Amino acid sequence: MRVVHVITRLIVGGAQENTLASVLGLRERHGWEVRLISGPTYGPEGSLEGVAAAVPGLLEIEPHLVRPVHPWRDGLAWVRLTRRFRELRPDLVHTHSGKAGFLGRLAAHRAGIPVIVHTIHGPSFGPFQGPLANAVFRWAERRAGRVTTHFVVVAEAMTRQYLAAGIGRPDQYSLIYSGFDLGPYLEATNDPAWRARVGLGPEDLVVGKVARLFKLKGHDDLLAVAPAVVRRCPRARFLFVGDGAWRGRLEARVRALGLAGVVRFAGLVPPESIPRWMGIMDVVVHLSRREGLPRALPQALAAGKPVLAYACDGAPEVCRPGETGILVRPGDLTGLEAGLVQLLEDASLRERLGRQGRAWVREHFDVNGMVDRLHALYVRLLGRTDAAGAMDVPEGPGTV
Structure with a gap:
């Protein structure tokens, strides 16, 4: 054919x-x-x-x-x-x-x-x-x-x-x-040496986001709640993987909010390295307001990471409340902050959601x-x- x-x-x-x-x-x-x-x-x-x-x-x-x-x-x-x-x-x-x-x-x-x-x-x-x-x-x-x-x-x-x-x-x-090829994600580990590449320590609790740095992707909302999250969870750190036209704008916002010490920009990385970046995250967030089904969500689950996402388009089909992650109404910053703090403070919850998500993704992706x-x-x-x-x-x- x-x-x-x-x-x-x-x-x-x-x-x-x-x-x-x-x-x-x-x-x-x-x-x-x-x-x-x-x-x-x-x-x-x-x-x-x-x-x-x-x-x-x-x-x-x-x-x-x-x-x-x-x-x-x-x-x-x-x-x-x-x-x-x-x-x-x-x-x-x-x-x-x-x-x-x-x-x-x-x-x-x-x-x-x-x-x-x-x-x-x-x-x-x-x-x-x-x-x-x-x-x-x-x-x-x-x-x-x-x-x-x-x-x-x-x-x-x-x-x-x-x-x-x-x-x-x-x-x-x-x-x-x-x-996608599940193998590298299933084998992903929390590698201290890889964390050190962007100044993250073994004890840091890393909130990761893998997405283009562009409008509608939700980076602004995550930065808006970051100061409150850090006050409640001092070990919280934020890692943005990806690049785009909004990088300069987001870096300026980080400086204005006094978050330069807790936000890391990994920049554009080869697609084959994404599993290693996922491996060093404790929670993966995806706050896009326009996405068929965010690919980062099943990738995170394959790596055994719990997810937090806006209930937008196809995200609820993967971010399943109580099973694989926490779902938040788009623009609900109070819910976003509360969900992040809940995941960062409860290691057993992170482990359970990640384990259940990994099993579900192996079947469907x-x-x-x-x-x-x-x-x-x-x-x-x-x-x-x-x-x-x-x-x-x-x-x-x-x-x-």
């Missing part, structure tokens, strides 16, 4: 890691011919382009597929994607992210591709933006939805939100959790299980009975 995936950019992020794991798994486990078309990747969030480019014949860069709205380049990207789909003649096109999802699905339909799949990694509309932007993005999702064969969602919350917006039918949605479920969906949509169906794909240029 010939498959083409399309994504807007390959920054270091959950949607991008999911996409790479999917295309590589389909190639390696099922022998299918899979291409990945991406727009260019740049900025402080880091890039996964090198991982994809290291696989011969996998990655193509479409230079006009860019995240900001740009009518001329968007139109050109649609034309070029349509032409490339006609050249490759895939059996199925699978799109990811907002811009690539919209242009890619319309181009695939124009090119006569028989099956068009779109993964909803996170909502394009919601309370995180204004009414005009919501109206535009709802229209775009409904328009592209009319030519979509099937939707893959990373959380049941995405199905509910999109159906409520009049996008698709219930039988067009399939839940496939965003799996194995990367091979994700790839196999995606494979089964493709087979069903194409009406195939064979498991591979690999075909020769004509070589294309590095950019399309």
